[in-house]
Amino acid sequence: MPFWDEIAASLGFKASRPKAKPEDINHKNPPSKRLRALYRRAGYAYDKVRDGRKWLTADRLERAAKDCPQLKDFLNSLLEFAGAEKLT
Numbered sequence: 001m002p003f004w005d006e007i008a009a010s011l012g013f014k015a016s017r018p019k020a021k022p023e024d025i026n027h028k029n030p031p032s033k034r035l036r037a038l039y040r041r042a043g044y045a046y047d048k049v050r051d052g053r054k055w056l057t058a059d060r061l062e063r064a065a066k067d068c069p070q071l072k073d074f075l076n077s078l079l080e081f082a083g084a085e086k087l088t
Contacts (some may be wrong), residue, residue: 001031002067003055011042062087 004017015038018031032048039046056064065072065087076086 001034002064003060007035007055008038011038011044013042015041 001018004015008015018034032046035051036046039051061071061075065075072087079086
């Protein structure tokens, strides 16, 4: 949920960011359901692929990884496989 404030602002309102890390809320009310409700509140339909591409671009992955430990582990696995330096 690292881009929550930006997403809410792009939809035209302010919404308080969920307090827990995405991995901690995933099973009860996952980020995708929270985003779907946020988009619905603004009168839009949320689509993971379409909207995810807008917010999770290559230049923002490191920022997202800081908020999402499982994403960081996944990215580091890919970087290690590619022989690149891992994220810190």
